[in-house]
Amino acid sequence: MAIWSLAARAPGVNPLILPGPLSVVETFVRLTHEPFAGYTLQQHLGSSIVRFLLGFVLAALIGIPLGLGMGWFRILDDIVSPLFEAFRFVAPIAWVPFAALWFGTGIGGPILIIFAGAFPPCVINAYRGARLVDRKLIEAAQTLGASDFQVIAKVLLPASIPSIVAGLRISAGLGWQSLIGAELIVVSAGIGYLMVQGQSNLNTAIVMSGMIAIGLVGAAIDIGLRFLERAVTRGKPA
């Protein structure tokens, strides 16, 4: 902090390029009640969070059942795994052009990108969780006449919850980061858009305020999921 404020005060440093900590805090506070790029900071954050939640929930709703199913049905595993491996290396952000082409730049496009970022960890962790379930539990269930669906819902799902929640934490991080990338490129509202506007106005204080807001929300999401993780592992008998 001291180095930062000294560097900002050093002669020859343009305050527009490197504002001091105080002026960033000042800008941050001003942005909460004065609209910039159409909305206040809270409104930008709000629209980002709504998109994030939609994409993240969609990824979890599709990814977790798919991962569990792959862990149970060998044939599904054999079919999906090669496709999944092929797609995994496409950086989520590279979906931006197709996202814009298919769903426009409103709400659908960013959701596809968040989905692309958050989907793989959901599938992988549900799959790993399902593969590591104690075989005795499954055999016991099958001996008692459980159907495939019952085994998945009553044995695999509860037993792999810790792994799934750990996967959700990773996906939330990746999803949040992909959202920022999407907003930097295509969207017309949201926290990333606020930063791009700050950038094109050469207003570094606004860019830094956006970074602080992104960091705070990202940390809050992570802390929330870590809390869930701890609650889940505590509830499980060792």
Added chain:
Amino acid sequence: MTKGSSRVVRAVAAIATLLVVCTAWWLLTDVFHAISSGRFPGPSDVIKAAIQIGKPPGYGGAVIWAHVGASLALVTAGFFVAAATGVPLGLAMGRSRRVEAFLNPVFLTIRPIPPLAWIPLAIVWFGLGPVAKIFVVWFAAFVPSLINTYAGVRNVDPVLIAAARVHGASEARVLSKVIFPASLPMIFSGLRLSLQASWTTLVAAELVGAFIGLGHVLTVASTDIYPGMIFYAMAWVALCGSLMTVALGAAERRATPWLR
């Protein structure tokens, strides 16, 4: 759990699946036009795009090799600078309480900010040229390599260090002969995370603004509404990403022969 399938069965299933999907793709787009080529390209559109960008004057200002080369050069530069700064700093943080007490709070504040969020700041500071991209890639790769090195050093068995000390090894020797090799597996898993983060970040940075590179091809193809080219550039993004991961895996096996 069902029986573990043999490698051959899995390979056959993988090839069969990919063949079925590719045939379905070809039938849906080029043969029956069930999906319009303005929405999703067929194989013929992709091949057309590949030929167009493959020979001069190329597309988006250069041929494909120049774009791929530019992206790979930037990501390599940023990644190596990050590894060269992150790993030693992580070693120092793991060995010295003073360095740790000084640097830890800085990292705890910086860490939650995703590397992509640094892109606008990098553009304000360094413009649209290579320096800004190397800066962002460095940032993306620096944090995971540092944190994993630090964790690796912290997990080295203290008995090993004490044993080396008893035999009169100096701090430099302990560092180079005991701590560094013992933490190599952790360092490499950090580097793998770094590499993935670098590649994603570079593509994003090029999408935001660049004059050359795969991200630039994607941007130009997107404004031209040229789905074939978008698809081809995405395939290159995936190919480069997987090749780099394979290369790093090979480097890891060479660097840690005792783990084989």
